[in-house]
Amino acid sequence: MRGEFLGVQTLLMAEVFEPLFEFIEENDIKVEDLWLDILQSALPRPVPPVAPTYQSYNDDGELHLPEDLEARATYETASERHQAKLETYMDASTDDGLARDYIHNFFDDAPSEHAIVEILEKSFKPFDDAGSDQLSNAYFVAVQTFIEKFSLRYDVRRPSFNHRMSIYPTLPGLFTKMLRDLRISSAQDAALAELMAAFEETIRDLHDERSPRRMKQCIAAQFNLLEAMLSQHPNILAYNADMENRIPQGRRANTFGAMCDKAGVWPHNKVREAAKAIYGFASDYPGIRHGGNPASQLREVDMRDLLSISVILTGLSPYLSPSMDPEKIYLD
Template sequence: MRGEFCGVCSEIIDEIFVPLQDFDKIDGSLFLDLFRDTVPRPAAPIEPQPAELNEEGEIYLQGDIAAREAYEAAFAAYQDKLEAYNDASSHADLAREYLRTFLADQNTTELQIVKVLEAAFDVVEEFGGDPFANEYFNLLESFLDKFSLRYDLRRPANGNGLTLHPTLPGVFAKLVRDLRTATSQDEALALLMTDFEDSIRDLKDDRSSRRIRQCIEAEFKLLEELAAKVPGVERDSLGQMTHHIDSWPHATVRAAISNLYGFASNYPGIRHAGNPASRLREIDMRDMVAMTVVLAGFTPYLTDLLNADAIFAE
């Protein structure tokens, strides 16, 4: 499971909620209740404060002017959304379309969609009782399976309502996707990320020790560049830079990545000629799977470009 609701948000209404209307001939007023109890009221944008005013009390700095123009555009959009929100609060058809638009809006976060789907269970249960709520649960579960989304669905228990929980495969997949997005904003990081991903793809046709060593080397280069871009850290070897990064929860965690870097430097043919006497066996696919997963797991320590909270459950 690796997908997110944001990727299939345009399908939610038709796949999950519309079929509910056919369950015991429920009428369209269901959407009015869903809208009122699950969709947040539009929030006004925050007005920017100018860094400086001229003698006439007006903004004049280009940054302040751009911020003001962006705010005015955002405020106009907010007013349109607020008007649509108010209209939808008393009309079932408008409520349905507003809900559809809200879920499909690129500014609606994954977490907001999850909250809507969790809150909808209580609305549906109150609207049509246990059979109706059970039908909603089954539709949502089918949606998760159909699109391979990264959540486990749990029924209400111990006074809690229906809940969606991130899965371990989903968290790891989100980490890699966010890493790809973050590195794409920097030319050097983007190149190294591409090299790393290409080295993994190349293993399909050739799983030799040489190709696996190249894959591990490519990931270490990516981690090294990530660490070099941490504010206040001078460019050096990854092993040295870990001592100047303050994100570690314990010295042994820092030592772990430093020791892994030592492995890459000492094992023949990964980063250097290495020490042939240190080799216990030939590198194989066990190392490719283990090292790529373990090293990817260290990336939140080595860069401030990743948001761990969002990776778990944005």
């Protein structure tokens, strides 16, 4: 369970919407074309694909570059799919039964987490318009119950003045998404994927032996991952390329601390210094990244340190990887 609607979205019709229509019948609430109202109020109209910009035409005004021909073919295929989706949407917009089927299919193939959340939020108004407080309250409770039943990491708030019902991600939900996005981001590069797998393996190894040695291995493996990730940041790549092209060559940024200084991603110097300080701990503490300085060790590392430092390092990852999108981490 990821704590998100994606993964359980196929159950939304059976768990949320269909019981509400049974509630309508049982309470003899008079409604007409409610599925149509939900479709028109809450579901997005299919968006056409964006036409490509071509690089070159020949003397006859025709495309000739392979990449342009491929882009046109891809666009034409996407346009055909869009036209089919649009026709289905238009048909559903004229019939209550077809609207129900369209909503069902949309949930089954939902394009994103954000799309599901928006539909659930916007669906409150059709229920409120159809049955006033009695029906809208039943809808609110149904969504809230669904979230609690499947341990989804969201809070639901009732509508206030001029606002619709809102579904907010919780702090555990944000952290879970950030960690998942870190995994997805790492998978795009073979070297990063290997380091991510090594880090996760050290976490699994703790199951059998939660010793200081293995906890140090976990911290070191996560630092290896983040250091490699930062080394691929465009700002660091550009800085190091500039140093190599100088005559004489300049000094490249190739340690975590040096790269933090050159990354240009921090909102304040204190945030940058905090990241460097954690790196300093890992380098100075005996047995994590190096032999370290035994005199600096105040006590042996334990589970407190593993949990706290892992959370801190994961929290730094959106600074270090440009492929992680904070907006999508918040809600997508």
